[in-house]
Amino acid sequence: MLVLGAGFGGLEIAATLSERIGDGLDLTLIDKNESFFFGYSKLDVMFWRQSAKSVKHSYRQINKPGVQFRQETITSIDPVSRRVTTQSGAYDTDVLVIALGADYNIGATPGLAEAGHEFYTFNGAEKVRDILPTFKKGHVIVGVCSFPFKCPPAPSETALLLHEYLVRQGVRKNCDISLVVPFELPIPPSYGTSKALLKAFRKKNISYIPDMMVGSIDAKRKVAELDDGREMPFDLFLGIPEHCVSGVVEQSGLVFDEWIPVNKHSMLTKFPNVYAIGDVASTGIPKSGSFAAGAARSAAEHIIAEYEGHDFTMGYDGTGSCYVEFGEGMVGRADVDFYTKSTATGIHRGVSTTLADEKRSIGERNKARWFGN
Numbered sequence: 001m002l003v004l005g006a007g008f009g010g011l012e013i014a015a016t017l018s019e020r021i022g023d024g025l026d027l028t029l030i031d032k033n034e035s036f037f038f039g040y041s042k043l044d045v046m047f048w049r050q051s052a053k054s055v056k057h058s059y060r061q062i063n064k065p066g067v068q069f070r071q072e073t074i075t076s077i078d079p080v081s082r083r084v085t086t087q088s089g090a091y092d093t094d095v096l097v098i099a100l101g102a103d104y105n106i107g108a109t110p111g112l113a114e115a116g117h118e119f120y121t122f123n124g125a126e127k128v129r130d131i132l133p134t135f136k137k138g139h140v141i142v143g144v145c146s147f148p149f150k151c152p153p154a155p156s157e158t159a160l161l162l163h164e165y166l167v168r169q170g171v172r173k174n175c176d177i178s179l180v181v182p183f184e185l186p187i188p189p190s191y192g193t194s195k196a197l198l199k200a201f202r203k204k205n206i207s208y209i210p211d212m213m214v215g216s217i218d219a220k221r222k223v224a225e226l227d228d229g230r231e232m233p234f235d236l237f238l239g240i241p242e243h244c245v246s247g248v249v250e251q252s253g254l255v256f257d258e259w260i261p262v263n264k265h266s267m268l269t270k271f272p273n274v275y276a277i278g279d280v281a282s283t284g285i286p287k288s289g290s291f292a293a294g295a296a297r298s299a300a301e302h303i304i305a306e307y308e309g310h311d312f313t314m315g316y317d318g319t320g321s322c323y324v325e326f327g328e329g330m331v332g333r334a335d336v337d338f339y340t341k342s343t344a345t346g347i348h349r350g351v352s353t354t355l356a357d358e359k360r361s362i363g364e365r366n367k368a369r370w371f372g373n
């Protein structure tokens with residue numbers, strides 16, 4: 001079996017299958033990177049909460065029965081023959097799982113590369129980290145440039161953590177923060193968590209601009225042009241760029257309407273024994289680590305059911321928990337459900353330091369499980 005991509009989805013499916021099948025498993029996990037990091041670690045690095053080195057976990061440490069890791073770059077995927085090539089060779093496999101995540105098209109937003117900063121890549125977050133200490137006054141816009149984007153709470157978290165950082169630097173009174181997002185509520189399925197966020201924005205003097213995206217940036221004038229034609233001057237623009245599949249996925253013939261369509265319960269694509277999980281797939285649920293992990297567990301159950309010849313009963317139920325950083329050590333949680341009702345629902349679990357501890361310990365637990373130590 002071949003799993004392409006060792007992010008949230010790839011690590012979860014490899015760990016689940018290893019735990020269920022043990023040494024009888026023959027799974028090769030491929031990633032171009034040397035190490036894994038959680039998506040939220042980019043915010044920790046950007047706001048000087050953790051060092052880049054401390055949030056990276058080397059794939060060399062993976063020690064799970066039946067799992068071998070290879071650091072290679074995938075160069076082609078043929079879903080018909082289930083043949084995958086990398087810069088080092090070729091693989092033929094009986095079961096293929098594509099977990100290659102979402103890539104970014106920064107050039108899709110005119111002016112973003114010239115006058116703004118994206119922080120959704122690790123390098124982008126490190127660049128912003130290096131700029132922040134020199135930022136002493138002016139207007140910062142945290143702006144979403146396209147939809148869908150990873151982790152819908154992340155722009156709100158960024159605005160709140162930026163507020164905390166600027167307070168710590170003693171320059172908050174000289175700065176304005178605006179947040180531009182394409183939703184009416186910051187977390188549409190959860191009214192409770194959204195209400196808590198809106199209250200925090202008011203308290204921290206963060207201007208919330210809902211139902212809007214940044215279409216382009218006038219680099220010369222340093223002005224963000226919103227979709228309704230409004231212009232917002234800025235001194236620092238932190239942008240969430242357009243998301244897309246990577247080139248190798250685009251060329252695989254698996255993509256329809258921008259992402260890989262899958263059965264939303266089993267994650268099977270239209271090609272036999274070819275699965276797509278996580279951000280690369282279109283399931284109608286947000287692109288987020290907790291949903292990628294849920295999808296991975298269901299795909300693993302489907303693979304086992306097919307292999308053992310029994311009915312598949314553990315389809316993905318579209319639920320997941322979103323942890324939301326409020327700053328000052330406080331974390332909120334929304335438990336959301338995308339499949340049970342016709343519109344997504346969410347339960348607000350509060351905002352507390354206990355939830356901050358819970359988020360940390362779930363991260364530690366995932367890491368220990370995925371890496372087998």
Ligand SMILES: Cc1cc2nc3c(=O)[nH]c(=O)nc-3n(C[C@H](O)[C@H](O)[C@H](O)COP(=O)(O)OP(=O)(O)OC[C@H]3O[C@@H](n4cnc5c(N)ncnc54)[C@H](O)[C@@H]3O)c2cc1C
Nearest residue numbers: 005007008009032039074100101151278279287288289290
């Ligand atoms: C700022 C930010 C904050 C976030 N906060 C949270 C959060 O708090 N909670 C949460 O649940 N989610 C969060 N997310 C979202 C989360 O990180 C992603 O949704 C999640 O990682 C998706 O998992 P995945 O397995 O689909 O893709 P990824 O985790 O992106 O993994 C894809 C893997 O494929 C590899 N790859 C890609 N192309 C190739 C290639 N050609 N060859 C070899 N390897 C390749 C990549 O190196 C990568 O390791 C956040 C994201 C961001 C950007």
